[in-house]
Amino acid sequence: MRSAVRLRRPAPSVSDAAPLDAPPCHAIACLGVTKRFDAHQAVDGVDLDVGSGEIVALLGPSGCGKTTMLRMIAGFEQPDAGTIAISGRTVAGPTQAVSPEARRVGMVFQDYALFPHLDVAANVGYPLGRRPDPARVRELLELVGLDGLGARRPHELSGGQQQRVALARALANHPSVVLLDEPFSNLDAALRTEVRGEVRRLLRDAGVSALLVTHDQDEALSVADRVAVMRDGRIEQVGTPEEVYAAPAGHWVASFLGEVDVLPGVADAGRVTTVVAVLPASPRLHGDVDVLVRPESVRIEATGAPAGACDALVVEREYFGHDQLVLLELDGGTRLRSRRPGFPAWHPGDRVKAWVDGPVTVLPRA
Structure with missing residues (x-):
């Protein structure tokens, strides 16, 4: 060309x-x-x-x-x-x-x-x-x-x-x-x-x-x-x-543009508390909110996770070579997806640590 x-x-x-x-x-x-x-x-x-x-x-x-x-x-x-x-x-x-x-x-x-x-x-x-x-x-x-x-x-x-x-x-x-x-x-x-x-x-x-x-x-x-x-x-x-x-x-825009998980949360004073973590939010938001989490924003590791990471079980995995979409079940039953590079490969049954390490969107409860 x-x-x-x-x-x-x-x-x-x-x-x-x-x-x-x-x-x-x-x-x-x-x-x-x-x-x-x-x-x-x-x-x-x-x-x-x-x-x-x-x-x-x-x-x-x-x-x-x-x-x-x-x-x-x-x-x-x-x-x-x-x-x-x-x-x-x-x-x-x-x-x-x-x-x-x-x-x-x-x-x-x-x-x-x-x-x-x-x-x-x-x-x-x-x-x-x-x-x-x-x-x-x-x-x-x-x-x-x-x-x-x-x-x-x-x-x-x-x-x-x-x-x-x-x-x-x-x-x-x-x-x-x-x-x-x-x-x-x-x-x-x-x-x-x-x-x-x-x-x-x-x-x-x-x-x-x-x-x-x-x-x-x-x-x-x-x-x-x-x-x-x-x-x-x-x-x-x-x-x-x-x-x-x-x-x-x-x-609707969030779900139409790709995979997204919705976590319930409570917002107060510029922060929102979820089952995964306490995350930053607009100080204008108060009370019940939805936290929209893209899979790219969820990290998983077997060891070396930061303090506050959640225990999770790998339930399913879709492998694409260049990356993989991993379905996690947190202790307590909440399910969350993580999109990670293709290596190391994760498999159902693996125990991991999961945490949010990327942008999220916080919206008033739908």
């Missing part, structure tokens, strides 16, 4: 540059966007922005409204209320509905949507009209690491190569933003990890903003600069991957 290649961006025309109805620092700015299909409220008053050069992941379970949001930004659906602006220009609102082709948006679809009867070069150049500039097509193929493969047909490429063709085509017309709809879901697990890293680098090299729609937590956390977590048509939390994972806004 030739990471040094950068695309030449044309100077904006007068019609591209005006009218500016939102801060131009935002590649996408959605305010109060709402969409209903008959009795179903698909999107309910969503505020969402993507900064210039930023990659944002819209993450949520199937049916939460994230694809509907993407389609409204692209212009395939019109919102019932609210406004959508792209690069400062309002493209959807109470009195505006700019057509999809006039929004300068590049799309990468879940199934890539390549033309099987066209070769790679023709697929990439398709958005450029009937006589695309060969130099522009070569530039795009070089950017995505497919230079020399322009004469091949899509069926002659791997899934990862097809994904790069789709991305090159999305970048052909110098879009203001690229929208990606579940772009890795058709790839096997090993290839998915490799390709998502490539796509992130390609977007960085092209210097474009991007909105990635996905239901996969690993994809969102590994690719995006910020993650917007969506549920039932609303945004539950927006933040960096570290913020939404380590400091979830609520119980």
Whole structure:
């Protein structure tokens, strides 16, 4: 992959540059966007922005409204209320509905949507009209690491190569933003990890903003600069991957983003008392609380544990090679998970010492 290649961006025309109805620092700015299909409220008053050069992941379970949001930004659906602006220009609102082709948006679809009867070069150049500039097509193929493969047909490429063709085509017309709809879901697990890293680098090299729609937590956390977590048509939390994972806004966000155990606790004077330990908490919290503990925050050792560590029994273990997820039962019956490196390997029946050695989230009792 030739990471040094950068695309030449044309100077904006007068019609591209005006009218500016939102801060131009935002590649996408959605305010109060709402969409209903008959009795179903698909999107309910969503505020969402993507900064210039930023990659944002819209993450949520199937049916939460994230694809509907993407389609409204692209212009395939019109919102019932609210406004959508792209690069400062309002493209959807109470009195505006700019057509999809006039929004300068590049799309990468879940199934890539390549033309099987066209070769790679023709697929990439398709958005450029009937006589695309060969130099522009070569530039795009070089950017995505497919230079020399322009004469091949899509069926002659791997899934990862097809994904790069789709991305090159999305970048052909110098879009203001690229929208990606579940772009890795058709790839096997090993290839998915490799390709998502490539796509992130390609977007960085092209210097474009991007909105990635996905239901996969690993994809969102590994690719995006910020993650917007969506549920039932609303945004539950927006933040960096570290913020939404380590400091979830609520119980649902915490459980959706990965394994989490919930311990009852009592908060007072900036501390919370649990069966595992006394832990720091916000001084604003008092009384019954829930302590959300990620498995990475639980350490286990056979010997050499610090004072105050709990006696525990290894009940189950899932071994993944690079790490292992260990289910513990503390003396007294409380169960807690610990994610540790793959060595040393723990086994059911092992007696260990367990303690919290990492961040936790303390929330009012659900």
